[in-house]
Every structure is written in C-alpha cells, then in structure tokens.
Amino acid sequence: MFPSHLMQSEILPWLILFLPLFAAAGITLFTLKHRNVSALLSIGAVVIGFILTIVFIVNNGWTPTPSELTTNWLSIGGLNIDFGLKLDRLSEMMMLIVTGVGGAIHIYSFGYMHADRGMSRYFACLSLFTFSMLGVVLANNFIELFIFWELVGVSSYLLIGFWFEKPSAADAAKKAFFTNRLGDFGFMLGILVVWATLGSLNFSALQKNLAANPAALGTIASIAGLLIFCGAMGKSAQFPLHVWLPDAMEGPTPVSALIHAATMVAAGVYMLCRVLFLLDATALEVIAYIGGFTALLSAVIAIQQNDIKRILAYSTLSQLGYMVMAVGLAGPTPAMFHLTTHAFFKALLFLAAGSVIHALHEEQDIWKMGGLRDKMGITFWTFLIGTLALSGVPPFSGFYSKDSILGQALDQKNYLLFAVGVGVAGLTTFYMFRLFYVAFVGKPRTETARHAHESPAVMTWPLMVLALFSIIGGVIGASGIFDAQFSGEVSSPSLIQRIFEPLHSPVAMFSGLIVVAAGWFAARTFYLNAGTDPLPAKLGGLATAMKNRFYFDEIYEATFIRAHDFIAAVMDVIDRWFVEGFCIGFVRGGTDLAGRALRLMQTGNLQTYALLFVLGVAALLYFVLLK
Amino acid sequence: MNVGLEQYLVVSFLLFALGLLGVVVRRNLLVIYMSLELMLNAANLALVAFSWFNNKLDGQVLVFFIITVAAAEVAVGLALIVALYRKRQSAHVEDLTTMKL
Secondary structure (H helix, E strand, C coil): CCCHHHHHCCHHHHHHHHHHHHHHHHHHHCCCCCHHHHHHHHHHHHHHHHHHHHHHHHHHCCCCCCCEEEEEEEEECCEEEEEEEECCHHHHHHHHHHHHHHHHHHHHHHHHCCCCCCHHHHHHHHHHHHHHHHHHHHECEHHHHHHHHHHHHHHHHHHHHHHCCCHHHHHHHHHHHHHHHHHHHHHHHHHHHHHHHHCCCEHHHHHHHHHHCCCCCHHHHHHHHHHHHHHHHHHCCCCCCCCHHHHHHHCCHHHHHHHHHHCCCHHHHHHHHHCHHHCCHHHHHHHHHHHHHHHHHHHHHHHCCCEHHHHHHHHHHHHHHHHHHHHHCCCHHHHHHHHHHHHHHHHHHHHHHHHHHHHCCCCCEHHHCCCHHHHCHHHHHHHHHHHHHHHCCCCCHHHHHHHHHHHHHHHCCCHHHHHHHHHHHHHHHHHHHHHHHHHHCCCCCCHHHHCCCCCCHHHHHHHHHHHHHHHHCCCCCHHHHHHHHHHCCCCCCCHHHHHCHHHHCHHHHHHHHHHHHHHHHHHHHHHCCCCCCCHHHHHCHHHHHHHCHHHHHHHHHHHHHHHHHHHHHHHHHHHHHHHHHHHHHHHHHHHHHHHHHHHCCCCCCHHHHHHHHHHHHHHHHHHHHHC | CCCCHHHHHHHHHHHHHHHHHHHHHCCEHHHHHHHHHHHHHHHHHHHHHHHHHHCCCHHHHHHHHHHHHHHHHHHHHHHHHHHHHHHHCCCEHHHCCCCCC
C-alpha cells in the first residue's frame, strides 16, 4: 500500500495527528451543507489514523528510533518550546485506543446523529476532539501537553453543548469547562514550578534530570506533584472536581462514550502515568486516597440514579477513581491496563445505552424501560457483555484489569484501599445489574418500551466490535506492553499464562469474585421483575441523599458559587463606581469640559481668528525676544 | 533732524500696526484687503531701510519679489471678493461665518 521508506519514515505520526485536524477544518470551511461528506471526512480521518498507527507499529515496533520527533516551535530567551511527538509503548497504545475506540464511535455516530440537523458541525467537533486527544497522547513536553489539554477541554465544551438550544446542555457545557479550568489552573502552576526548579519542560529531559539529581525539586516536590495532579483531577473528574462529569451527559450519547468514558477523562490518568517520575511518595499517597474516595463515593451515588446515562457516568467516575488510585499506589501498569479495558467496555456500554435511548425516542429513565431483551437482541447481548466486563466477571476484560489494581493495593500493603477497591467492585456489580435487570429484563413498563426496535447496522456493528474487545481485552497483552513501558522488563507470556495471571494474587482474585457474586445476587433479589425501586424504603434518608448525589452541587452552590458571586458583586461595584465612575469619568469629564471651552473660540468670524493669530504671534515674539 | 534706522522702523511699525488694526476691526472685505496691503508695505519699508543702512542689496531684491507677488495676490484676491459678492450679495466679513461648526 505504501512504499516501504514511507512506512518507516517520520511522516506517519505527524499524519496520524493532523489528519483529524484537516478533516475538522475541511468540514467547517467547505462541507457544512453536505452532511454525508462531512461524516465521511471525519470517519475517514480517524479510521485512516487507526490503520496508519497499526502500520507504524508493525514497521517500527513498540519502541521506534528516534523515540521523539521534534521541531523547535518557539524560543524566547532561555525558554525553548518544542513541538514534538513522543513515541513509546505508552503513547502508541493510547493512539490505538483513541483511534480504534474513537473510530468505532465515529461510525456509530453516523447512525445515531443521522436525523440531526447539525451533523456536519457534530463531526467537525468530533474530529477536533480526536486531534486534540492525539496531541495530548503524543506531546513530549509540558507546554504542548497543556495546549492540547485545553483543546480537549474546548472540544468537550463544544460537544457537551452540542444541543445548545437546551438550557441544561448549555449549562452543563459551561460547568464542565469551568470545573476543568479550575483544575488546569493548578496544573499550570505545577508546570511553572517544574520549569522554575528543573529548567526544562521536556519529559525525557526532566526524567534524566531527576534521575541524576533526585533532590532537585527539594522541599516543593510534593507540592509540584499535587499541583500537576490538579490537572488530572479536573480532566479525570476526581473528587472534589467530579461534579461536571454526570452533567456532561447532556451531550449526544456517542460523545459521552468517546469523551466522557473512553478517552478524554482518561487523559488525566494517562498524564499521571507519563509524569510519574515527578510524583513523590507524599503526592502519590494523596492521589491514591483521592482516587479511592472518588471510586467509593460515585459507586454509592450510582446505586440510586435512574437515568441510564447518569448511572454510567457515575460508574465512569468510579472506575476513574480506581485508575487514579492505582497510579497513587505506584502502579501505572494496572492503571493503564484498566484504562485500556475500561475504554472498550465503557464505550460499549454507552453506545448500547445510546442504542436504547435512540430506540425509545430519547427516553433515559430506566424505570420507563424494561423487557428490551426481546426487542433489541444485539443491544441486549452487547450491553450484558459490557456489564459483565465492568463488574469484573472472569474471563471478561474488566476482571483482569480490576484484579491487577486490587493486587497492586495488596502488594503495597495498603489494606484500607484494598478494602475500598473490593467494596467498590461489589457496588459496581450491584448498580450495573440493577440497571440491567430494570432496563432489559422483565416486562415493558411503557408503550414506547413495548414498541422499541433494534438500531440499524451502522450502530450495531461498532457495538459488536467493542463487545469482542470487552471480552478478550484482558488477555491480548496490553498489560505486558504497559509493564514493559514502566518497569523496563520485556516479557512475553503465552496466552494461557495471561489467562491465569490473576492466580498470582489469589486473595485479590477471590475477594473480588466474592463481592461480584454478592453484588449480582443482591441486584437480582431486589430488581428482577421489580415494579419500583425497593431501596428507598429500606435505606430511608440515605437513599434520598444518594439520589441527590450527596448534595454536592447544592453544597458548591451554597459555598463556592455564593462566595464567588459575592466577590463578583464587590468587583462590580468597584468597577462601576471607582474605575468607571471616578477614574474614567474624571478623564472623560475633563476632556469634555476643555472641549466645550475651546469650542467657544471657534466663532467662524475671520477677524476673531486674525486677532487670535496676532495675539499668538505677539506672545511668541514676547517669549523669543524679550524673555 | 537726522533720520536714522530707528525712525524708519518706527514708521514701519506704525504702518504695520495700522494695517493690523484695519484687518481686525473693519467689516468690509475690500478695506480689510487694503489694510493687508498696508501691512505688506510696512514690511517692505523695513526691508528697504535695513538694506540701505547695511549697504546690502538683498533686502531690496526681496522687496521686488514681495511687490510682484502682492500684485498677483491682489488679482486673485479681488477676483475672489467679486465672486463672493456675486454669490452672497455682500462683502462683509460677519456674513461669512460658514466655517463655524
């Protein structure tokens, strides 16, 4: 297909990165009126990107030389900023996920968004997002990472607010953007601290500096690490910045699948793994506990949600908490492994949910569904596979990655977080099977559910592909690749070894399996053929609190937003009365007065002018000659 | 009485001041015009006086130029006044305030 010199050359990564940008630009500039052409451009860009990524990896291996392609982008004084692509196992795996899972979602979107007037705009935003995400993944220095990081934020904003006529969508978009900015503020500070103390922004240079002089960061090592973690906290929606992700479900469902499940929210975890060498023990500990707390909190909230997408959103939060916890437990391999499998099965779950929503005419309340099993065969089976994978049932992919995180917690002898992880696994199984039993099994509760029908092939095929990877994703060797990246040991276990890998830490495996069984059993008892939710009666006030997301939005509203409004009001008064009234008013009034006075001299009478002229000359002569 | 440079200059100044007064206070454009000529000739007188007392001809040469240019200027100026009079039926300065905003 390509001449061999081109395959190995440096052009492929650049092409993979910029193809989606070209697609976005092309759609925006030329093909907004031609919906199908736009879709084709966008899908083509990402699918070709996927193929080229595979071609590149096949030809150059997992560790290509050179491992970085850089061009100097700008240099100001001592600050040199490169625009570079980092090519190692980590970034190549992420490229595969972004273009692969992204490709499936792009194709699915073609079916899902077909009736929407703004389909061209949708695909332009989607391509812009893919470009930004690939940039985050490939960036080889902090500034480049930060730029793409913000671009990801912007495209996420555009896509959450895609149906901007709905006030709730517009608000959700703003909320997501602001919350992210809050985290990014810390991130920026962290970058500046790193640059000020280590004098470099390039990842490999930083790593080399730190390896040569581990105390280079000195006393602010933990602070620098935590500031950088702030960025991840925003993007990966960790407590206390987790509030934006559930609201982001206002966007189209494929967007939720791509951005708010598979890729963008994973960027925080990816970034932490990329700069793991900057995080010291204290920072890691904080990160681990924040991750664990987020996982637990969102799993508990998810139990009492009734919107199918919100349940999945809280489940995403919970799983992201898992990954962050794994990073904090000094386990980037389990974190990235879980990120990979999660990308498959969470994208699958969201797309299947989208298929349901599509079939039920935008109905998202699970208590208005039911009995979808017979009407939507493919959606039903793929959703079941996703549920099993997310719950961590062997041999589905989630089992392997979740088990590796639990194993990591045990290895680090952090029994509290191990218990949290196990508990969350049980809760996850419980709320996922609650969703499954209520929405898919039993009898249809409404007329729309009774008349649901399967989605078109363009939507079901991506489901089936993702389902396949949700099943086998745990044993295709992703774990080994990340292990080679982070520990430097290249091992190639056989398939059998990979399948029985969890047996290495039987405590983690069996406790995981027991809670999964317990969670499934509880969900089956409560929700199989249930007409209403039996939990509120049993739990009372706790259930109400769970349903209301523990009032985080209300608390933030009452504290931070109130305080912010107050400061804004004070600033408004200062601006209005001092800056505008006094400072600007004084200058303006003075000029006005002078103008009015001088206007009196403009009489239009020649002789007045002549007289003034003579007086002027006389004054001039007086000053020049007599003074 | 010995007539020196100072006397010439005083006369020149008086002529200039008279002309200026005429320009500033008179209403009729033609009179203003004549006053202007008076000012020019005051300057000419000063130049000739300087030329005489410094034994140099430069001043007189300049005076010739001024007289020629003034002649041309009178031609143009008078034409303008006539044109203005035809248009406005008036040659008074207080009627010519269209420059006022």
